[in-house]
Amino acid sequence: MKLKALCFVFGSLLILQSCTSKKAESSSDTTLNKVEKVTFGTLPDGQLADLYTLKNSSGMVAKISNYGGTIIYLSAPDKNGKFEDITLGCDSLKDYLNGVPFFGALVGRYGNRIAKGKFSLDDKEYTLAQNNGINSLHGGKKGFDKVLWQAKAVDGEEPQLILNYTSADGEEGYPGKLTIEVVYTLQKDNALKIDYKATTDKSTVLNLTNHAYFNLSGDFSKDILDHEIMLQADKFLPVDETLIPTGELKSVTGTPFDFTKSFKIGARINEINDTQIKFGKGYDHCWIFADSSKNLKNIATVYEPLSGRVMEVSTTEPAVQFYTGNFLDGKVIGKGGVALKYRSGFCLETEHYPDSPNQSKFPTTVLKPNETYQTTTIYKFSAK
Secondary structure (H helix, E strand, O other): HHHHHHHHHHHHHHHHHHHHHHHHHHHHHHHHOEEEEEEEEEEEOOOOEEEEEEEEEOEEEEEEEEEOEEEEEEEOOOOOOOEEEEOOOOHHHHHHHHOOOOOOOOOEOOOOEEHHHHEEOOOOEEEEEOOOOEEEOOOOOOHHHHEEEEEEEOOOOOEEEEEEEEEEHHHHHHHOOOEEEEEEEEEEEEEEEEEEEEEEEOOOOOOEOOOOOOOOOOOOOOOOOEEEEEEOOOEEEEHHHHOEEEEEEEEEOOOOOOOOOOOEEHHHHOOOHHHHHHHOOEEEEEEEEEOOOOOOOOOOEEEEOOEEEEEEEEEEEOOEEEEOOOOOOOOEOOOOHHHHOOOEEEEEEEOOOHHHHHOOOOOOOOOOOOEEEEEEEEEEEOOO
């Protein structure tokens, strides 16, 4: 009997030890996916901006600030399993406040350009800031990239950062009180998902996107011309010399804009005899997807041969602005003291068409009070 009792006690201790061990492992897993928050810096009005760090169980890390909803850091694995930061940005809030070309930021109310900073809606003309030559760009002088968003972190297997902002009626010239929610989710399959949602109390125009600059090599001193890209788009929007669409939807066939098969970004980017390449100083155009539905669909794949990194982009949007850092000039000093030079990053800004408020043949970007604006974009990373 004593022997049986001892065996029972010993067995119970083993079970307890096993349960405690599993509980510790579970606790460790929870800690791994806990969103960390630190102060990023102080804004000129005295408000504090924060930096949130999201991690998944694979080792991927996203650091996002509630200042501008800005992706400050995003790591991705190479072919050897090494995670490196693959987004252009700066080391401090002060650097962002000194002026950067929308690195990693949420842009709005209207991502991309509106011709001459004017549009009409319901028989009323609205005037916007002309902050890109004669045109309005990315929401104006103080777009959503320069405001402090309210933030809520959600821990879990797929941690989230929920950002909210209310844009007042008349802010930057746009009509309607606009209520916006943007949710960043770091998924367990090494993807960063961005969900956008908005409502308004008055008819307005809206075109939200994220302006991350990517360099999949992980070395921001290098250009992105050897990256290979495929776009599921059979048409693009030609532009005038101020980069406003002419209204034509042009086939990519037989042009340097044909990425229906994978090409190196640099293969045809300097064909200055092509008027569109000349106007954009490279690629700074909107591609139109063959699938125009609001379903989530894969629209782009980018591959960097040396690191083996692959980025796949999926979206519910009808178009993407592919921009190749043509206006980077080394004046902005990025993370680690690296001068961010000409074509050291590329952007894939999922969106509606530029200048849609002035072009009736383009899909509408009007949001009415009884409607909800809702879109999703996913950037997924792997290696081969």
